[in-house]
Amino acid sequence: MEKVRTAEELAAQQREISVAEFFEKNRHLLGFDNPSKALLTVVKEAVDNSLDAAEEARILPEVFVKVEMLGEDRFKVTVEDNGPGIVKKEIPNIFGKLLYGSKFHQLRQSRGQQGIGISAAVLYAQLTTGKPTIVESKTSPRGTTKIFHIKIDTLKNEPEILKEDEVKNGLKHTGTRITLEIEGKYVQRYHSVDEYLKQTALANPHASITYISPTGEKHEYRRAIKKLPKMPKAIKPHPYGVELGILMRMLKSTPYTKLSSFLQNEVSRVGSTSAEGICVLAGLELTRRPQDLTHEEQERPLKAMQKVKLMRPQTDWLSPIGEKNILEGLKNMIKAEFYTARTREPVVYRGNPFQIEVALAYGGELKEKQDAEIILMRLANYVPLLYQASSCAITKAVTKTNWRRYGLEQSGGKGMPHGPMLLLVHMASTWVPFTSESKEAIANYPEIMKEIKLAIQDCGRDLLRYIRKQARARRESRRLDIFQKYLPLVIENAEILAESKKKHNIEPILEKVVNADLIEEEEEEEIVGGENEEE
Amino acid sequence: MEKVRTAEELAAQQREISVAEFFEKNRHLLGFDNPSKALLTVVKEAVDNSLDAAEEARILPEVFVKVEMLGEDRFKVTVEDNGPGIVKKEIPNIFGKLLYGSKFHQLRQSRGQQGIGISAAVLYAQLTTGKPTIVESKTSPRGTTKIFHIKIDTLKNEPEILKEDEVKNGLKHTGTRITLEIEGKYVQRYHSVDEYLKQTALANPHASITYISPTGEKHEYRRAIKKLPKMPKAIKPHPYGVELGILMRMLKSTPYTKLSSFLQNEVSRVGSTSAEGICVLAGLELTRRPQDLTHEEQERPLKAMQKVKLMRPQTDWLSPIGEKNILEGLKNMIKAEFYTARTREPVVYRGNPFQIEVALAYGGELKEKQDAEIILMRLANYVPLLYQASSCAITKAVTKTNWRRYGLEQSGGKGMPHGPMLLLVHMASTWVPFTSESKEAIANYPEIMKEIKLAIQDCGRDLLRYIRKQARARRESRRLDIFQKYLPLVIENAEILAESKKKHNIEPILEKVVNADLIEEEEEEEIVGGENEEE
Amino acid sequence: MKKSERNEIIEKLTQIGKDVIQAVERSEIPKIEIPSRTTSNIVYDPEYLCYVIGDKKVKRSAGNIRHIRRLAQLLRVARFCKEEMQKSLRHTTKRELYYISESWEKGLKFDEQVESDNIIEDIEAMIGRPREDFRIIPNPRGSIYGDITLRYTTPKGDVKEVNCLDTPDGQAIGPRISEAEIIDCKADKVIAIETSGMYNRLMEEGAYHKFNAILVNLEGQASRATRRMIKRIHELLEIPVYIFTDGDPWGLHIAMVIMAGSAKSAHINRQLATPDAKWIGVTASDIKNYKLRSDKLKEVDYKRIKELSKDPRYKKDERLKKELELWKNLGKKAEQQALLRYGFEYVVEKYLPTKFKELG
């Protein structure tokens, strides 16, 4: 028998694990599953950061993206923006530390959420090519440019600065430039960097994007509108979505000393009346110290909050693209015959406000692909989603909609419809529920599905009206042709059949016929079943 | 125009994010997507920990599991083991801190890997019910039992001890008992706790498991063998799988001062000859200080290592269940007619050694479901996988195998085969590549697919031999019957047709016929195509 | 066909044109009315024991964009039929009509045969006569054997007579036989047989002689020409008709169509149905009693049993009701030929005599 090992011996091996080490081993969780996806993810994280930076500083974004091919599987990615730049002391942390950021602790709509994306790109670069990431930043028009060569010390999850410099003649304006060297693979079409940037331009009509592809082509997407989207505000959690564990932590750490003040100030949409209602329902005094509630008492306000009728989140918490702006973007991008867009009112899932926008372009140059599936663009907080379409709530809502009702072809009334159409669906939210940290597909919450479907139906009805109108015009002109052609045939054959000597004048009847009501009698021509007896 | 915000203003919002906060918001990444899955995940993490603890201490595991229903969606889960217990000072960290554990920094086969599972369960409990987790542990037979009520301070990712106690009359023997109160949902069949524990017992024939279900039923799985599996050893990374970023870190932090010693001691399967070979190929002196290599020089040994022929990993790094033990377990669980098992030699994917085992049981009481799909059990390091079957490499290998060759029904020669069979596939590895942190499906690496297929084919051939043998016996006895019946009919009708007056004796011909060789002439009866011309 | 009958039909076709012209002369939008052939307008005629068409009509108006082409085509087809009847002895198949339309005025050409077929049925319903009467004929199916003499007109116009025993393998019921006059008949019953195999068997075993019967080969579902032939022999000579089919619900349906017409031909069933005909079998009881080799009933068979059970024509017939019930319970069907397990002569020597006695 082997020797029994004691708890003490085993305890000696216990150690803390750094989050950087964790993601180093689990990088597929962050969208670095394979080389082609990794290249896209690096570009995406850098561009998201650039757009966020400019917008937060209320600057109309101009982003420059360049992807160079250094070897068969090696790429250099450069992304530069005209944002406010980053102050010197924060640069190492932002790029050299996982889980460091400004947005995680706020409930607010933004592209990045978790402070993990760009540093994950840095981690991926050093893991595959060993190279540090170069960050250049300038914070005032006449100031210097700070340059950092950064890696991540994965054992500590701390930035490691390989080189630090400050130069006069660096960036031309304020902003940040980041340069990464990575292993990757360049693909075209569906999951490509090209497609991603094209869709990003469409979803951000206020941004200008310049892109130089690995093949040396230059794509310029000029801004379609000159106004920044309104700044989304940070919010407090809404009572309908907060979870017990989080509420308990909030009760413990609040600076407020009365339960009613806590309720009015730490969650949203609760005023003094609602606060009183909640306390009464919970059987707790208004003046109780939140920090002193027993465990059992902590549960009561949560239940009470669900029973009180509260207003839904304010609109200005979220910043949708807007119907007008989406239409501008679409028209800028594609020459279609018909466009429509719909921005729904914000609603809540699990306490998180969100807002759905749907737009579509129909006909025109899209007719080239008349019989193919429609083009579906999925967006979350201004960011295009390219992977995992089939598991995304947007795709599900689209394929579960009966598009035949709106004049498109769709076999069996479900699945992806066919026709000359581009459909865009955008979800704006303080917290988009992705199915994985690589942020590729939106999770399938009933509330979200419902909103997407309603927006689709609105746009679908517009589309149907357009298709019908077109069809009606075509019909009217055909109508006259038909009567002019067949009425003589009717009368002539009747004359022969009746052996009538007289030739009858057609004109008076033709006039009657053409002016007759358009009401068409329902023919009942359903012939009874049964096998064909003969022939 | 809105006011432009400066880099300084923005920098003020930057903050570090705790990993606990991160997973609090992203708990679907850890297998807590929905209530029924969450219940299973909690049980699974606790049972995995218990089995690991006992085995590491070389104790034959006895695990007690109880799931009680407290309300419609509320459950109390208790798991107790006979392991060595946990020393007092480590208890808070192990249960109250994410990313803390003994196994992450070792390359070694074990159930848990990342030090995240059980603390995630604690986090989930406090998030959904607000209740702390109770941990009781005793480390020496005559010692006291330490009791902790633990929560996680998510802002800091640190344990929060609500209560601490030490009692004389606690646990009866050394070991640990953990009690969690969670929101969940109890389901039966495929994805159930019941099924998970049944499969766990099968995969761990050396363990005894007692399970009391929410409906009060008691299931006892007695151990089938009395010997512990051999202890897997920790290993160094194998050169064929190490990545540049990791090698660079190793070069930086090694205590060795010569490149050749570094190679011989810090990666596996490199002796002095191989080390020399690598240095020569890399164009680096054997005596170079690893810490001093320039970035460009660091890349060279990696490339050189790929070109040198090295031995594959030692067998004793891994601990498969073993053919004999799997068969014991299978026989213990199910009364079939035929069993077979195959443990393959270990091989390497991306530098990680792994080993595939396949076993099957056929016929007997499985015949009840003759025409249904076979039962497939997937296991990774002794742990059953219940979710995401369709995206798992095991399922793919099974459905891509042509089972018709092995005597099973399978439409089109692919897809899940049908028949009275249970098939078990186990992957043992120092690092199982799961498709997500919730550890439900094995990623689809070609090396892994190949090994699974080879093992399946081995077992499939055994199965075919058995099925053939059975069929042959049935055929032999039918043979005599047929000749006895038809020979008289042949001769009699020939006599009438030939108008023969004489009646011929059948016996001599019958004797000849029956003793004739069994060799059956191949009839060529493939009739040429073409539509039936008439009738 | 007698000349008076022919003139009557020509007159009815002419009337369709006259109705249209009258509307034109009154300066009204011309329209015609056609008895509706939808399910809801098919009613059971308990007196005649078959489905017939009700009073509902559908319109084809020159003022309706969806009607006008069809109206023109209907008039053109009516004109075509009338002209052919006046100037030749020709018969036209439905398929031929479809192709002939290519030579008509532009716009009247049929795009699909289903269009011309529907118009033919419209005209049938309007004038109340089967299309054979205005010389639109089906592909021939069915033949006849036995001591009956028919007078017919050859394509060249000669009038000849033929006795249906003087034909080696039975007389095909084609366009000329369909229209032939019955001159003489020595037989005293008709046996209509579903399959060619059993028809030949009865010929070879001398059934026509032994039973003094006319044998009719239906070749499956009876064609309309065959049904009319049976009806004419029955009514003119007042001799009983027996129907001998395979032992399955489809066989019973074949018998039923001879007795009462099909729903699809409700608008002319009175010209086709022989309500007095009797179904010999093979019955479900036969399958059981004679231990016939059988196959399992399929989904489609059970569906047919269900349909037949709901049919008012069975409501009164206790024997058929019982057989349908038994079929459902038995779950089996058998072919006529299955009786050959008892040898070639058995059908004629035993089975049929027993049946004639039973059915009277």
Add this chain to the structure above:
Amino acid sequence: MKKSERNEIIEKLTQIGKDVIQAVERSEIPKIEIPSRTTSNIVYDPEYLCYVIGDKKVKRSAGNIRHIRRLAQLLRVARFCKEEMQKSLRHTTKRELYYISESWEKGLKFDEQVESDNIIEDIEAMIGRPREDFRIIPNPRGSIYGDITLRYTTPKGDVKEVNCLDTPDGQAIGPRISEAEIIDCKADKVIAIETSGMYNRLMEEGAYHKFNAILVNLEGQASRATRRMIKRIHELLEIPVYIFTDGDPWGLHIAMVIMAGSAKSAHINRQLATPDAKWIGVTASDIKNYKLRSDKLKEVDYKRIKELSKDPRYKKDERLKKELELWKNLGKKAEQQALLRYGFEYVVEKYLPTKFKELG
């Protein structure tokens, strides 16, 4: 059939039994040999211009577990055929044989008709005669019209004669007509027609008269009885045979089977094929030249074109090769009736005369 021919066939059947008995008497395991009918044993006979069976044989041995039942059944079927030929005038269908087997010794009953069908083909191959010669007959398909007189035996045994113009709608080619003797014929060609519709059209337009022709209605793919009838008329009277089909690869295949037999009947093709017969059309060129209403070729049509192209029988015929090529390029098919776009008379007045001139 002449008595001498009948006796020869009976003798051949008897010989099968004798071979088995001889083996028993030599104390050997009895076996029989059957010319193999697999693809690999079907060879092209360039002299006779058709596929025939090669020299390969398959065995049925009483010593082989998989053969013995089938051997017993083969002997039983041979015995049945011989006995029927000796004692009656009866004809048996393949389906009837399947049911008759129920009355045989236990174990010999056929489970599926395909078993008995195969054994019938075995016997055909062994004695080198089509099954009609030992009175296993198909359901009749096809009929004949024209000035030809045939002598036949009625089921009762009377010998009679019939002229095929004295039949209103054509004489069905049943078992008796198949075996009838040709007594007299005034026609000087045969026109075999694929569809009943066109057959009736040619009757009504007087084609038999105008062209002095015998019209044969194939009703689709020609039955073996029809093919034999065509061959017998052709060989006895030495008159040309023309085949008039729909304008698609299937129509050409129908013509080809009449000219050269099918692969399935390779073992008796020499008794069935009329290599001199000529295919009139509708050809691919006709579709183009006459602007016939057409449908797109389907996958199955293209497959057939490919098969036909590989057939050695086309290798020498430049006209057929060209037509196949054109079909592929044209991608369209048309029915015979499509010619009616030019009116009823056009086929007889223009189309066929042109064709006869072309084909000589």
